[in-house]
Amino acid sequence: MTKTSPENNGLRAAIIPVTPFQQNCTLLWDDATKVGAVVDPGGDLDQIKAAIEEVGIKVEKIVLTHGHIDHAGGAAELKETLGVPIEGPHGADRFLLDNLAKQGASYGIPARPVTPDRWLDEGETVTVAGHVFDVLHCPGHSPGSVVLVNHENKLIMMGDVLFRGSIGRTDFPYGDHDALITAIKTKLLTLGNDYAFICGHGPTSTIGNERRTNPFLT
Numbered sequence: 001m002t003k004t005s006p007e008n009n010g011l012r013a014a015i016i017p018v019t020p021f022q023q024n025c026t027l028l029w030d031d032a033t034k035v036g037a038v039v040d041p042g043g044d045l046d047q048i049k050a051a052i053e054e055v056g057i058k059v060e061k062i063v064l065t066h067g068h069i070d071h072a073g074g075a076a077e078l079k080e081t082l083g084v085p086i087e088g089p090h091g092a093d094r095f096l097l098d099n100l101a102k103q104g105a106s107y108g109i110p111a112r113p114v115t116p117d118r119w120l121d122e123g124e125t126v127t128v129a130g131h132v133f134d135v136l137h138c139p140g141h142s143p144g145s146v147v148l149v150n151h152e153n154k155l156i157m158m159g160d161v162l163f164r165g166s167i168g169r170t171d172f173p174y175g176d177h178d179a180l181i182t183a184i185k186t187k188l189l190t191l192g193n194d195y196a197f198i199c200g201h202g203p204t205s206t207i208g209n210e211r212r213t214n215p216f217l218t
Helices: 045-055 075-082 091-098 100-107 177-188 207-213
Strands: 002-004 011-018 023-030 035-039 058-063 125-128 131-137 146-150 155-159 196-199
Touching: 011 045, 023 045, 023 125, 023 196, 035 045, 045 075, 058 075, 058 125, 091 100, 131 177
Parallel strands: 035 058, 155 196
Antiparallel strands: 002 011, 011 023, 023 035, 125 131, 131 146, 146 155
16 A cells, blocks of 8 residues: 655545556545545455555545446445445446446456446536545546546546556547547646646656656647
8 A cells, every 4th residue: 555645735645556457446535534535446355445444544435437347346345345325437437337247257356236326427526525526527448437636635536547658548449549638638738737646557647747758648
């Protein structure tokens, strides 16, 4: 588990790499209240629950950025274990969440279908322990991928839209490279260079770093 602290406004984050894909499941919480959320519990729930216990937080919700197995595979079971609602992704990923068991069988990851308690749309917000994240619908990697932006702390939960030095895969039957690039350029690169992001895999980065160096955006 890797802890990362955004600005000093009480919001904290910890990354737990899970599944054979080393997906960055993330805990977000408020340092004062110790209330928080689990973002993208793809699997390896024992590791996620151990991290929750280590940090000592009370989880109020699960948030999904999109419907792929490595991000959502553990959501149904974790929801039952914690007794909390699931928010996200956009409803266009319903078909992926409905077929999580089939997705999992292809990769040896146990999973069950899951229906979020709340689908997310562009312009809505998600609140984690009082910290507000704006919802951006950024299709391309999957039709219902969402990105969550907390302006107070300049922190972005990126999912698999943008990575350090790369972008989300679009070689799926439902992938759309042009839509992904358009979403990144019109919705993410308009943010300040000092906005940091936690992506679905690999190291964190900033909007400024990707604007300058990402070969897919130059």
